[in-house]
Amino acid sequence: MATVKVLEHFGIDHTFPAAQTCCGQPMANSGCMLEAKPLALRFVEIFKKYQYIVAPSGSCVAMVRNHYTSFFDKNDVEANEVRRRTYELSEFLTQVLKVDSFDGRFPHKVGMHQSCHGLRDLRLGPSSEVMTQRPETVTELLRNLDGISFSQLQRPDECCGFGGTFAVAEEAVSCMMGDDRINDHLNAGTEVLTAGDMSCLMHLEGLIKRQKHNIRVMHFAEILAESIK
Amino acid sequence: MSHPALAQIFVDDKPRAQWHDKALWFVRQKRDRMASGVPEWEDLRQHASEIKQHTMSLLPDYLEMFEKNATARGVKVHWAADAEEHNRIVTEILQQHQVKKLVKSKSMLTEECHLNPYLEKHGIEVVDTDLGEWIVQLRDEPPSHIVLPAIHLKKEDVGDTFHEHIGTEKGASDPKYLTEAARNTLRQRFCAADAGLTGVNFAIAETGGFVVCTNEGNADLGVSLPKLHIASMGIEKLLPRASDLAVFLRLLARSATGQPITTYSSHFHGPREGSELHVVLLDNGRSEILKSPEFRRSLSCIRCGACMNTCPVYRRSGGHSYESTVPGPIGSILTPLKDPEAHSSLPFACSLCGSCTDVCPVKIDLHHQLFAMRSFLDRKKLLGMPKKLSMKFASGLMSSKWVFSGAGKAARTALRWLPRFAVYNPLNPWGKQRDLPDAPKDSFRAQYAAYQKDQAEKKSRPSSGAGGPS
């Protein structure tokens, strides 16, 4: 609902097509392309009539933009249009709506978690491996909020360890990766941990709650929504 | 055992796993520092990628060119279709020269072929002279990293091994002391060797020569004293021109270990006077990979190891958990291509974070290939029933809005009402170290529908003061 609030703040006419279910990413990530295909076809069918398709999830958008090519003919106009018009939320706000600053108040120390799909598949920010400057879409939206400050992390863009079924199939490594991210944030004084992907946040929050750490986990849309009040 | 099982054991020794993770992260950071010091770094990667792709598109012609030019210089060129033939050729050459003692520098290809045990079976003593390789040879274990073979060992482990095999002081673990002991022992081996075997980092088609890169000088000592040098080379190691070496030598060491260049980059063009130089070209499945449009880019690999250093999974599970000559991201593509059944867990030992793709000096799209490997395994019916069935089930569930909503409602209700022990138990691997998210009362679609209804009602009432809480 925070996404709804944010979009309305910019006067966007939005709708949630109730027929939607899933983009098919879990199946594709497991190698089950046959099982993912019907969901991809369904996605295109449901969303083809909209001008923009916005998701508060880098991984879903990466699936649609980068991997849907496997399910459609390369000249399929409908599919190509849907892919072109699908945006991650921070990408939509900064690159389509050209929002360069957000008026609001959020007096907390925020730890940015860089979700891998958004960062390395959609290039929504600079990845530490690549020697190319790039603006970082979520930070751009948050940085002018009144009272906000950002944590300095040891490893600004290491993966949280969710990785889809990886979280369960390689549980030991997945949780060690998550713990390492959380310790980085604890050492940096993070009060609120945020990211653009609910999967990362769910995984990290799961660890945080089990270990009873005092860090609040929020999707950046929730930060924006809360900051408006 | 599969990767997850071996990884679990590795992670269970938490202090050691953290030490291993930090050690490799440090190498990654050194790489970053070097890369940031070369303004044209990203251009170099692009050039390297294009040079390799061009070479692959004309590989047979370049191989023939290399063979012609090398032969004209007195090099004897051999062709091996598979590992067995490679080993046989090498052994025959050694036997023809009555070689009893062979010194070998680092060659992942010879690991791939399991050359050492083959030679030993034929009565030839072989010493791995790269310090890290020698350490694991003494310990009778495989290397755990293609560039840093002993990265999984602490200096105390090396101290124990040296005490046992070369009589260093018990308990001594100072790296300088141990390296000095290795230097003295291996120096004798170099001087007593009948032949030297090296790998090939890069071969040049237009000149018929090749380059071997080391920091220790062991390859050069190994081949500059005896009268026989054998070089084992994967057919994909070819470059067209000498000038291409500039790109690759600028990228290799910076990517691998964060150095501007290895101490020695030795160029060999023909045998030394009075000695012989043999090059063995190996296929062993490479031509098969070339056929595949999905995976052929993996043949560009220059075996730098950067993908391993950056991989958060490799760092926390160690090279041995892959049970593969080449571990890490690139190994998780190459090895299952060769033997999918034995290595089907490898493409899943990956969170698809994409860091590997971004450090690869030849811009192999590693994480996309790992993703593609998963459906490759599915087509070979190697996914395993539980995974396959659960995906079929989920797909079916999500094909209908009603079933999906219904399932969601059931799950949310269950999570709110079930006692803790019913949710968190060995049947729920997610729950071993993590809590599940708090289940909201209503699904998003229900909340959205309610919100829209609420907004519509507000609009239809005569306005009695705008605003109100949103």
Next chain:
Amino acid sequence: MTQSSRQQILTRLRAALPESAALPNLPARGPWQTFDNPYDRFCEVLESVGGICFRVPTLVAANERLNQIAEWNEAKVRVSVVDGVGVPTVDLASIDDPHDLENVDFAVLSGHFAVAENGAIWVTDDTVKHRVLYFLPQRLAMVIPASEIVNNMHEAYGRIQIGDNVFGAFISGPSKTADIEQSLVIGAHGARALTVFAVESL
């Protein structure tokens, strides 16, 4: 045997070829990193990899500097291929078997030019009778012309024909290893130390 494998491999490859891809044009002088002072950069990098460089006006000066090095003075078995720099104890012309060089403590050799970006020196086998001299002696000194420093590897390859020599190498500093718990140790199997004399007028 290997002939039929040769045919097999080439045939398999020809049946599998990817579509053609262009080879990039890589000139020696191109959009590559250069340095305001290549000599300084060379010294900086060489030092960071465990070597050291002295700039001297003449070979005589190089010889004087060499004689200040304790290890040279203490060396029992000495080699030099550079006339006027270092008095050797070994007559290289009389050595036919490279194994006989096992006990060389210190060798003075020559290099053709240096590369600023990585502290490397290009050496070839036509300046030494036995190329093992670049690796076997305990310590090395290398004499190079101070004027011959290139910026980067593209320029380096632009000025050599690698096929002209049976053996050539870029050597950057003394040998080293970090194979034991990532602890850097200078002096692995090759030279334990490398001193470079950059001579202004040879």
